[in-house]
Amino acid sequence: MPQSTDFALVEAEVPDPAEGQMLIRNAFVSVDPYMRGRMNDVRSYVPPFALGEPLTGGAVGRVVASRNGRFDEGSWVVHNLGWRELALSAGDGLLAFDPAVAPVSTALGVLGMPGLTAYVGLLDVGRPEEGETVYVSGAAGAVGSVVGQIAKLRGCRVIGSAGSPEKVAWLRELGFDEAFDYHEVPAHEALTEGVDLYFDNVGGPTLEAALSALRMRGRVVACGAISQYNATAPTPGPPNLFLVVTKRLRIEGFIVSDHFDRMPAFLAEVGPWVQDGSVRYRETVVDGIENAPAALIGLLTGENVGKMLVKVGPGHE
């Protein structure tokens, strides 16, 4: 588990934008489970964080000075420069965000990378059919809550698990058919009626229980394994993996960054659902960049409901 002493708050001089650059004043920086993986010095799908360098990651802010023709002063942008109050960018990888659509914080959550993760993972990887039963763990998180709601809108029966009574109550508000607190009810007891598709955010014993609960030709969408991210030794995989053969299961992993081409379709479908309230979201907002480490530690211990964010500057007025 990361400690707050693993982080340092550093002040640096920010130069004026050079030709082609712009200066962004961040409103929110994102705190995501995958960031924990980047603290291990191993090769993976994103490089590890560099010691002594700011943490990169999602952030949304306003252009306060621009010498870049594509982004005018005053516009809102989503970028990947991470945990900082001010960011200097030449525009690479920037996306514009229209604050008339939804609050700018949603650009990091329900209408951003976590929402796209839910959309692509559920629909493109999992491919649920109407009437099927979908189970999602980490269901009160930024990804899981969107998975469950899209599955409901697609005509599925939806079961969600989360780690507190408050989270479970929220899942019921969202229209989940069943919701349980895994501290109270082990997943293998809660899933006795069977599951067609399991969207895995947590790994560990929950994955084992889901494999047992899956019906013939069931699928596991392997998205994350937050229960394992702080493991200090290799943890054994599920002892019932052979069910993949006997039940003809498919376990398939994906990384959202391979699927950014689906962003327009995602925004076209889920954007209106967010606007009309068909898809709801919550945010856990921690104030001040000095509290970003505590926010990440809180995310890993399940303190958030919905998207975990750090507010580091003024929002959209």
Next chain:
Amino acid sequence: MPQSTDFALVEAEVPDPAEGQMLIRNAFVSVDPYMRGRMNDVRSYVPPFALGEPLTGGAVGRVVASRNGRFDEGSWVVHNLGWRELALSAGDGLLAFDPAVAPVSTALGVLGMPGLTAYVGLLDVGRPEEGETVYVSGAAGAVGSVVGQIAKLRGCRVIGSAGSPEKVAWLRELGFDEAFDYHEVPAHEALTEGVDLYFDNVGGPTLEAALSALRMRGRVVACGAISQYNATAPTPGPPNLFLVVTKRLRIEGFIVSDHFDRMPAFLAEVGPWVQDGSVRYRETVVDGIENAPAALIGLLTGENVGKMLVKVGPGHE
């Protein structure tokens, strides 16, 4: 591990065929890894063997008396009535086999269920592309040897592992690009150059090594786990299963009996390859039904090269 004392050889009176029935004189009965699973009293994709009853399973024989309009006396048939010298059948699930195509024993091996397993698993589940690297474990078995040869014919680079120097030598004869004896070289040392598709017949540490060796978007065709079939306690799954997420892997299981509709395509493609020698096969033939238990035990300890068969009556003259 089954013991020979777990089996009994029983003599019974065989009645004359009633109207609609036929009497089959078996030539060969099949010994297959999945039969070990049927010795556990658990619900699975095939029911467990019933105590005190003959073992059902693949067999090929000649119709010696027929009151069934579909099968004439003298014709060769493949059926699922298993370990017996004589079988009385009403024709359900019977397939005709033409002994002009290939020796009748191949109806239980390279041109039967194991061959179809290789064909469907490799091509329909694994979907290899030309130029990809395919790794198959249990490569000198009835399924694995066909997997490797079809993969070669489809333009793949093929690596195989098996459990003896004799088997490895045979894999080299078959044209495998690489072959290793897993007793001599651990799979994780043999697979350092990477794999796109792993056809898993064995499970256990080999599966773990293959997960580590798989390239981005690699696939595991989960066919069997013979290294685990005699486990007396649940064995942990691979500790590196999270690679499914980071490398966007797909692990997919299948059962050949779901794919019998592919039999005509399989025979049309692989039949000529067997006839012209493009696909070669070996058989380990044990003589006499009284030795069928020893044949199964031998299969589970890797004594066979290629298809394990028991000869229980006259073949095609």
